Amino acid sequence: xxxxxxxxxxxxxxxxxxxxxxxxxxxxxxxxxxxxxxxxxxxxxxxxxxxxxxxxxxxxxxxxxxxxxxxxxxxxxxxxxxxxxxxxxxxxxxxxxxxxxxxxxxxxxxxxxxxxxxxxxxxxxxxxxxxxxxxxxxxxxxxxxxxxxxxxxxxxxxxxxxxxxxxxxxxxxxxxxxxxxxxxxxxxxxxxxxxxxxxxxxxxxxxxxxxxxxxxxxxxxxxxxxxxxxxxxxxxxxxxxxxxxxxxxxxxxxxxxxxxxxxxxxxxxxxxx
Amino acid sequence: xxxxxxxxxxxxxxxxxxxxxxxxxxxxxxxxxxxxxxxxxxxxxxxxxxxxxxxxxxxxxxxxxxxxxxxxxxxxxxxxxxxxxxxxxxxxxxxxxxxxxxxxxxxxxxxxxxxxxxxxxxxxxxxxxxxxxxxxxxxxxxxxxxxxxxxxxxxxxxxxxxxxxxxxxxxxxxxxxxxxxxxxxxxxxxxxxxxxxxxxxxxxxxxxxxxxxxxxxxxxxxxxxxxxxxxxxxxxxxxxxxxxxxxxxxxxxxxxxxxxxxxxxxxxxxxxxxxxxxxxxxxxxxxxxxxxxxxxxxxxxxxxxxxxxxxxxxxxxxxxx
Numbered sequence: 273x274x275x276x277x278x279x280x281x282x283x284x285x286x287x288x289x290x291x292x293x294x295x296x297x298x299x300x301x302x303x304x305x306x307x308x309x310x311x312x313x314x315x316x317x318x319x320x321x322x323x324x325x326x327x328x329x330x331x332x333x334x335x336x337x338x339x340x341x342x343x344x345x346x347x348x349x350x351x352x353x354x355x356x357x358x359x360x361x362x363x364x365x366x367x368x369x370x371x372x373x374x375x376x377x378x379x380x381x382x383x384x385x386x387x388x389x390x391x392x393x394x395x396x397x398x399x400x401x402x403x404x405x406x407x408x409x410x411x412x413x414x415x416x417x418x419x420x421x422x423x424x425x426x427x428x429x430x431x432x433x434x435x436x437x438x439x440x441x442x443x444x445x446x447x448x449x450x451x452x453x454x455x456x457x458x459x460x461x462x463x464x465x466x467x468x469x470x471x472x473x474x475x476x477x478x479x480x481x482x483x484x485x486x487x488x489x490x491x492x493x494x495x496x497x498x499x500x501x502x503x504x505x506x507x508x509x510x511x512x513x514x515x516x517x518x519x520x521x522x523x524x525x526x527x528x529x530x531x532x533x534x535x536x537x538x539x540x541x542x543x544x545x
Numbered sequence: 546x547x548x549x550x551x552x553x554x555x556x557x558x559x560x561x562x563x564x565x566x567x568x569x570x571x572x573x574x575x576x577x578x579x580x581x582x583x584x585x586x587x588x589x590x591x592x593x594x595x596x597x598x599x600x601x602x603x604x605x606x607x608x609x610x611x612x613x614x615x616x617x618x619x620x621x622x623x624x625x626x627x628x629x630x631x632x633x634x635x636x637x638x639x640x641x642x643x644x645x646x647x648x649x650x651x652x653x654x655x656x657x658x659x660x661x662x663x664x665x666x667x668x669x670x671x672x673x674x675x676x677x678x679x680x681x682x683x684x685x686x687x688x689x690x691x692x693x694x695x696x697x698x699x700x701x702x703x704x705x706x707x708x709x710x711x712x713x714x715x716x717x718x719x720x721x722x723x724x725x726x727x728x729x730x731x732x733x734x735x736x737x738x739x740x741x742x743x744x745x746x747x748x749x750x751x752x753x754x755x756x757x758x759x760x761x762x763x764x765x766x767x768x769x770x771x772x773x774x775x776x777x778x779x780x781x782x783x784x785x786x787x788x789x790x791x792x793x794x795x796x797x798x799x800x801x802x803x804x805x806x807x808x809x810x811x812x813x814x815x816x817x818x819x820x821x822x823x824x825x826x827x828x829x830x831x832x833x834x835x836x837x838x839x840x841x842x843x844x845x846x847x848x849x850x851x852x853x854x855x856x857x858x859x860x861x862x863x864x865x866x
Contacts, residue, residue, distance in 0.1 A: 274783075274786045301776065301777035301778050301779070301846075302777050302845055302846055302847060303777075303778075303780075303783060303787075303846065305746060305778045305779055305780065306778065307672045307673050307746065307778050307828045308746075308828075309672075309746045309826065311780075383668070383669055384668075386668035386669070386825060387668045388742075389740075389741060389742020389743060389797055389798060390742040391742075392668075392742075392743070393742070393743065393744050396746075401672070402668070402669060402670075404669065404671045406671035407671045410671070410672065
């Protein structure tokens with residue numbers, strides 16, 4: 273890595289991208305790491321690669337990025353889709369290259385990723401963290417930008433026939449938002465559903481491999497056009513709220529995400545246009 | 546303690562580099578009595594030194610002979626030394642005897658050196674674990690049962706006998722001149738095992754900073770449980786690069802294969818209990834200690850790694866043997 277990382281950086285990272293990442297308000301240690309494994313040098317390489325894919329493969333259009341605060345803690349809550357966490361990478365790239373003030377995106381990832389060689393460390397270095405409430409809580413205290421998909425695998429693993437149908441939202445993000453006085457920026461993602469359309473879930477194989485799902489799908493990622501709509505920040509307060517009150521708040525966020533998805537769908541002229 | 550006399554303290558594990566560094570900082574303010582459970586150790590400045598078995602009756606003679614105001618229990622035997630049963634006898638039963646003696650002879654202040662290993666290394670560990678995070682090491686490997694039990698014992702005494710003011714320190718990897726723990730031995734090697742595809746985040750504290758932390762805890766006397774770690778982090782394989790180590794790749798999947806390789810090699814540097822620590826991060830939050838004792842480390846990661854790099858250029862480096 274001592275040779276590979278500088279080589280890749282020289283090959284892939286333009287000077288303006290490096291300056292951009294360096295301008296992100298983020299405290300790291302003497303070797304560029306933070307306690308969760310985020311590495312500023314790896315982030316530069318990943319951003320350079322993802323920005324190319326973001327601009328030229330998925331031709332992403334992002335609206336409302338001004339709603340993401342330039343400083344301070346924030347929870348970005350989005351719908352999840354597309355079998356692979358492409359939506360997370362695209363939201364991360366949008367937030368990390370935001371002209372209104374770039375932020376280091378931190379995504380909560382599935383618990384099996386740390387057990388996968390190379391991938392686990394790479395995800396950590398790009399800002400991904402095991403989806404644990406303690407981690408999320410500490411990152412918010414650290415004034416980070418945390419991306420959460422409250423649908424979890426229910427959203428990412430859903431079949432093509434259920435596209436754009438929001439699944440049940442977990443309540444964890446709402447507890448964290450209230451406990452840590454954190455604004456929520458809702459995001460509607462349109463297009464990722466069409467990147468890997470899944471016809472069925474091969475459950476026995478998934479069980480055998482220990483994966484949450486194994487889709488029956490084309491073995492390629494289709495170049496569907498992606499639209500990201502960031503909504504206005506939402507704030508929630510209250511002490512010792514009941515489950516019913518929390519659910520009501522979660523439903524408000526879900527409605528906001530649904531409206532942003534509908535907005536994206538109305539803007540889109542076709543899957544690839 | 547007689548009026549006008551310097552307070553007297555007992556230091557266990559006195560033959561270790563950390564104890565020696567700590568003693569060098571304490572000798573002007575305290576009358577020191579040194580004990581080592583493994584070997585006879587000689588000191589300058591006329592420090593009384595004893596080689597005793599912590600579980601034998603003659604250990605109490607030291608308490609009869611000296612009037613201790615404090616005890617620094619640095620003599621925990623690490624998992625890289627001796628077998629599981631012997632370690633349990635020394636670390637758990639021995640510590641219980643030590644604490645009972647402290648109670649019997651009214652020793653008012655006790656500092657116990659533990660380790661961050663007690664948290665256990667696993668894929669679901671959150672980062673920046675604070676002192677209240679459950680200790681999972683004994684669930685993951687039997688080799689660390691004694692370390693967890695030692696802590697449990699101390700916590701029982703901490704609450705049951707509040708007249709004994711006890712401070713339990715859980716440092717991250719201690720490294721630097723003379724340190725011979727498992728991580729330090731890895732950094733000192735020319736060829737060091739790494740698990741293919743895994744480079745967990747790690748923390749290191751310099752021996753001098755750790756000695757200063759112990760002295761600060763003794764001076765300020767604020768009982769409790771504290772993680773001790775600086776606010777700096779590095780991936781394991783990057784740390785090896787900085788120390789001038791060459792990587793020796795070991796298959797990491799399936800996990801059973803890695804364990805089999807470890808058992809077949811019977812290599813002291815790559816014991817089974819260490820596999821998870823070379824695979825998953827155990828990052829602790831040292832903020833409570835930093836705030837309570839107003840403590841900042843003086844040595845950075847680069848100072849630590851420079852020592853190991855320079856060590857490799859010396860032909861007769863003792864750690865490389």
